[in-house]
Amino acid sequence: MNLFLQLLLNGFINGCVYALVALGFALICNTTRIFHFAHAGVYTFSAYVFYTFYTQQNLPLAIAIPLTLGIAAVLGIAIDCVLYKPLEKKNASTLLAMLSSLGLYIIIVNIICMFYGNNSKILVAGLLSTVKFGGLMLNVVQIAIFATFIIVFAVFSLTLYYTGLGIKLRAMRDNPTLLALNGVNANLLRLFVFGIGSSLCALAAILTGLDVGIDPNIGMSVTITAAVAMIAGGMGVFEGAALGALMIGVLQSLAVWQLSVRWQDMVTFIVLILFLLLRPQGLLGRKGRLEERGNV
Amino acid sequence: MNYFFHIIIMINIYIILSLSLNLIVGMGGMLSICHAAFYGIGAYIGTLLMVNLGWTFLPALLVAIIGTAILSLIISIPSLRLKGDYFILGSMGFQSIVFILLYNWTDLTRGPYGISGIPSPSFLDLKISGLPLWFVFSTTVMFICSMFIIFLMKSPFGRTLKSIREDELAAAALGKNIPLFKIKTFALAAGFAAVAGMLFAGYMRYIDPTSFTMMESVFILSMIIIGGAGNIRGPVIGAIVLVVLPELLRFLGMPDAIAANMRQIIYGLAMIILIRCRPQGLLGDYKFT
Numbered sequence: 001m002n003l004f005l006q007l008l009l010n011g012f013i014n015g016c017v018y019a020l021v022a023l024g025f026a027l028i029c030n031t032t033r034i035f036h037f038a039h040a041g042v043y044t045f046s047a048y049v050f051y052t053f054y055t056q057q058n059l060p061l062a063i064a065i066p067l068t069l070g071i072a073a074v075l076g077i078a079i080d081c082v083l084y085k086p087l088e089k090k091n092a093s094t095l096l097a098m099l100s101s102l103g104l105y106i107i108i109v110n111i112i113c114m115f116y117g118n119n120s121k122i123l124v125a126g127l128l129s130t131v132k133f134g135g136l137m138l139n140v141v142q143i144a145i146f147a148t149f150i151i152v153f154a155v156f157s158l159t160l161y162y163t164g165l166g167i168k169l170r171a172m173r174d175n176p177t178l179l180a181l182n183g184v185n186a187n188l189l190r191l192f193v194f195g196i197g198s199s200l201c202a203l204a205a206i207l208t209g210l211d212v213g214i215d216p217n218i219g220m221s222v223t224i225t226a227a228v229a230m231i232a233g234g235m236g237v238f239e240g241a242a243l244g245a246l247m248i249g250v251l252q253s254l255a256v257w258q259l260s261v262r263w264q265d266m267v268t269f270i271v272l273i274l275f276l277l278l279r280p281q282g283l284l285g286r287k288g289r290l291e292e293r294g295n296v
Numbered sequence: 297m298n299y300f301f302h303i304i305i306m307i308n309i310y311i312i313l314s315l316s317l318n319l320i321v322g323m324g325g326m327l328s329i330c331h332a333a334f335y336g337i338g339a340y341i342g343t344l345l346m347v348n349l350g351w352t353f354l355p356a357l358l359v360a361i362i363g364t365a366i367l368s369l370i371i372s373i374p375s376l377r378l379k380g381d382y383f384i385l386g387s388m389g390f391q392s393i394v395f396i397l398l399y400n401w402t403d404l405t406r407g408p409y410g411i412s413g414i415p416s417p418s419f420l421d422l423k424i425s426g427l428p429l430w431f432v433f434s435t436t437v438m439f440i441c442s443m444f445i446i447f448l449m450k451s452p453f454g455r456t457l458k459s460i461r462e463d464e465l466a467a468a469a470l471g472k473n474i475p476l477f478k479i480k481t482f483a484l485a486a487g488f489a490a491v492a493g494m495l496f497a498g499y500m501r502y503i504d505p506t507s508f509t510m511m512e513s514v515f516i517l518s519m520i521i522i523g524g525a526g527n528i529r530g531p532v533i534g535a536i537v538l539v540v541l542p543e544l545l546r547f548l549g550m551p552d553a554i555a556a557n558m559r560q561i562i563y564g565l566a567m568i569i570l571i572r573c574r575p576q577g578l579l580g581d582y583k584f585t
Contacts, residue, residue, distance in 0.1 A: 035381050035384075035385070083568070086572060087571070087572065090572075092571075092575070093380070093584075094380070094381060095327060095380060095381060095384070095584065096571050096575065096584055098381060098384060099327070099517075099521065099567065099571055099584075100567065100568045100571045100572070102514055102567075103518070103563075103564040103565070103567035103568040103571070104564065104568060105564075106511070106514070106560050106561070106563070106564035106567075107560075107561050107564040107565060107568075109560075110557040110558075110560045110561045110564070111557075111561065113557045114554055114557045114558075220510075224388065224392070227385065228385075228389075231382075231385070262396075262399075262400040263396070263400060265392070265396055266393060266396050266397075266400075268392075269389040269390075269392050269393045269396075270393070272385065272386070272389040273374065273386065273389050273390075273393075276374070276377075276378060276382060276385070276386050276389075277374050277377065280377075280382070
């Protein structure tokens with residue numbers, strides 16, 4: 001029983017990491033309609049940037065973290081400017097954006113491999129100190145992950161529903177052209193979306209890096225999980241992604257409990273296939289009319 | 297000379313893969329990232345039959361083709377309901393599930409250890425071993441497969457597929473059974489991918505799941521994007537370019553450790569540039585939109 005609760009808790013913490021990435025992914029995908037797989041590249045890149053600053057250069061956390069978040073934001077914005085914007089100007093479909101996104105992911109990961117090698121790296125030497133709650137154990141980083149998620153989620157939801165920026169973001173989700181026609185600088189908002197989305201992703205990368213270490217291939221599975229979480233939570237509902245992510249995290253821990261750790265990735269894809277087939281609008285999404293629904 | 301043979305054999309395998317994926321992507325207009333899954337399923341079915349049950353190459357090949365075609369229904373039937381980005385995600389899901397199964401179902405596939413000691417195919421008294429014989433054999437198989445695919449593309453089946461790609465509604469209005477056509481396309485393409493998988497398994501005499509990852513699927517898809525879709529010459533050129541290009545790096549004196557990464561960087565870059573500047577690829581007919 002204790003093992004079950006411990007695994008459930010670990011699953012929930014994993015879910016929090018997925019949720020951070022998924023919120024960024026959903027922010028970008030809901031407003032620009034692009035399945036931004038280069039997000040995985042941003043994730044890996046920021047993990048290595050943090051590794052360079054924190055472990056190699058011995059900068060304190062208070063400097064290394066903001067620096068990494070800033071660099072990730074710049075990378076995200078650069079990806080939009082160099083990759084997606086020109087495609088959009090040519091009226092190319094989001095499919096092409098998605099494919100070039102995959103191409104960019106391959107490039108980023110291999111550049112990292114060339115400089116840092118293929119092997120995994122540990123950011124913090126030695127064991128992390130742990131805290132006990134009843135019979136359950138959590139390490140410091142896991143507690144930080146939980147706290148970060150709560151703060152980010154609260155700020156995210158409050159911004160989305162109680163500020164002018166949130167109204168603009170929701171308007172951009174519904175109709176970017178109309179938003180621009182109403183005198184809002186949609187291009188600037190788009191850059192902002194990419195910057196914030198990438199920073200959230202970097203935050204998750206830093207926290208997992210501190211917890212379990214990094215290797216060049218960490219990005220893709222997290223990002224695919226985030227994409228699945230977004231679909232499971234509901235396209236068009238920004239916070240739905242976080243719900244979907246927590247759900248996948250917990251389901252994965254159940255798979256670990258019942259089967260073995262080898263099958264935990266399988267859960268993600270089974271969730272994806274089931275949702276695509278049975279409930280394409282996701283947990284929180286509304287079933288729109290056929291012509292509004294886009295591709296599903 | 298052996299090096300040259302090896303390159304040609306790999307090109308042959310990849311031409312079969314890219315031509316068969318072209319049936320789905322270029323003719324059917326469905327961008328799918330799961331071809332390496334079919335390639336892997338074919339290789340594993342055939343290999344397991346040969347290694348565990350002692351079958352010879354030809355019957356194993358036949359069962360691999362049929363088995364892979366049947367398993368393709370798992371992805372093709374659900375995917376009928378998905379379009380665009382969601383279809384890609386669905387196919388990625390299928391690809392990943394297949395990889396995880398190959399990797400973790402250790403009782404059947406030996407997981408990460410892979411299967412070694414795959415017997416060379418033999419016909420009557422002729423045992424296909426050694427590079428020159430493999431060169432002849434793989435080229436023959438490649439030609440037979442290409443002939444089949446060319447025939448398919450020029451047949452009414454291919455024309456219907458093209459019409460579905462251009463305008464699904466119009467094709468349906470002409471009385472074409474669109475779901476059936478899509479399912480058939482997937483089954484055919486999966487069957488050809490199984491042939492490529494068997495060639496690969498027989499040639500390498502060792503397979504493990506890492507040859508059939510999602511990145512391999514992206515690699516095969518990028519052959520079509522780079523070479524061009526919707527006709528024969530596009531995918532063929534794509535396969536040749538992507539297999540030969542990294543070998544050229546070797547002649548530039550690049551160390552092997554960097555060359556592997558450099559090869560991936562080059563094809564990622566080529567994909568981005570071609571999508572931007574020439575969406576129909578080098579020699580393609582069909583423009584991805």
